[in-house]
Amino acid sequence: xxxxxxxxxxLFHLGxxxxxxxxxxxxxxxxxxxxxxxxxxxxxxxxxxxLQNAFEALIVWTYDFFTQLMDKEHIAKKYAPLLxxxxxxxxxxxxxxxxxxxxxIPGYQPPTANWNTTLALALxxxxxxxxxxxxxxxxxxxxxxxxxxxxxxPLNLLEEIAHPLSLFLRLFGNIFGEEMILAFMxxxxxxxxxxxxxxxxxxxxAIQAVVFTILSANYIATxxxxxx
Amino acid sequence: xxxxxxxxxxxLANAINLATSVAAVIALGILGGGWLDKRFDTGIxxxxxxxxxxxxxxxxxxxxxxxxxxxxxxxxKK
Numbered sequence: 637x638x639x640x641x642x643x644x645x646x647l648f649h650l651g652x653x654x655x656x657x658x659x660x661x662x663x664x665x666x667x668x669x670x671x672x673x674x675x676x677x678x679x680x681x682x683x684x685x686x687l688q689n690a691f692e693a694l695i696v697w698t699y700d701f702f703t704q705l706m707d708k709e710h711i712a713k714k715y716a717p718l719l720x721x722x723x724x725x726x727x728x729x730x731x732x733x734x735x736x737x738x739x740x741i742p743g744y745q746p747p748t749a750n751w752n753t754t755l756a757l758a759l760x761x762x763x764x765x766x767x768x769x770x771x772x773x774x775x776x777x778x779x780x781x782x783x784x785x786x787x788x789x790p791l792n793l794l795e796e797i798a799h800p801l802s803l804f805l806r807l808f809g810n811i812f813g814e815e816m817i818l819a820f821m822x823x824x825x826x827x828x829x830x831x832x833x834x835x836x837x838x839x840x841x842a843i844q845a846v847v848f849t850i851l852s853a854n855y856i857a858t859x860x861x862x863x864x
Numbered sequence: 865x866x867x868x869x870x871x872x873x874x875x876l877a878n879a880i881n882l883a884t885s886v887a888a889v890i891a892l893g894i895l896g897g898g899w900l901d902k903r904f905d906t907g908i909x910x911x912x913x914x915x916x917x918x919x920x921x922x923x924x925x926x927x928x929x930x931x932x933x934x935x936x937x938x939x940x941k942k
Contacts, residue, residue: 705873791921794889798921802888847880854877 730841893918
């Protein structure tokens with residue numbers, strides 16, 4: 637049975653796999669994002685209004701942003717959906733810990749405060765970076781591991797491993813640490829101090845989502861760039 | 865206006881990437897070396913090698929970024 641990093645509060649089992657609050661919260665977040673996306677696109681008009689208008693503006697801005705960041709428009713268009721999904725999922729996950737009453741649910745944590753979630757996100761990025769590199773440069777992509785000299789192989793490998801590791805640990809550390817401090821402050825001084833910290837958490841949660849997305853885009857841009 | 869000033873998303877990404885990569889490679893070198901030392905009971909041999917590798921990789925990353933910024937600066941001047 638897999639119990640790696642699981643919380644105490646296992647809700648039910650899917651075959652041999654225990655399902656806890658974290659997994660259920662992730663399903664709820666995926667459903668929420670799916671429902672909002674469905675509502676925005678279910679009745680598309682040539683002249684957009686309401687939610688469709690907001691989404692179109694957001695998507696145009698997102699494409700422009702990633703095109704500037706990644707230099708190549710075709711690469712930006714190809715990976716913007718994945719990167720935007722990262723951003724949406726992480727920011728909604730981070731904010732889910734701030735929903736009033738969430739702290740009353742026994743064993744509840746935002747999914748990004750659990751290392752399983754952030755490790756999975758970082759591994760998706762690491763896999764995508766390698767796929768993007770091979771898709772853009774073919775087998776020549778392997779050359780960057782021994783560039784500028786074969787002696788640099790250990791250094792290049794260390795750099796490649798450090799990228800997903802830093803993504804995984806930073807997001808987990810920041811959100812988990814923030815949750816721990818909030819819980820501690822709630823215990824010590826139940827109203828005023830936690831309110832201030834929650835205000836700070838709103839900013840921190842958004843910054844972490846932006847940093848994860850920007851870094852993922854930067855790694856893909858580097859793998860698909862001219863230098864390789 | 866310089867390319868870096870116009871392209872703020874790229875400048876921001878490069879800055880965050882540099883800061884996190886430098887810290888991550890040094891940490892990975894030290895912790896990875898420490899783990900190998902414990903596993904093979906080799907004193908501080910792998911910790912030393914890991915630290916050196918981490919610092920060397922951090923230097924390489926900074927050197928690459930510096931070259932990239934210099935190239936962009938030269939292009940802007942032209």
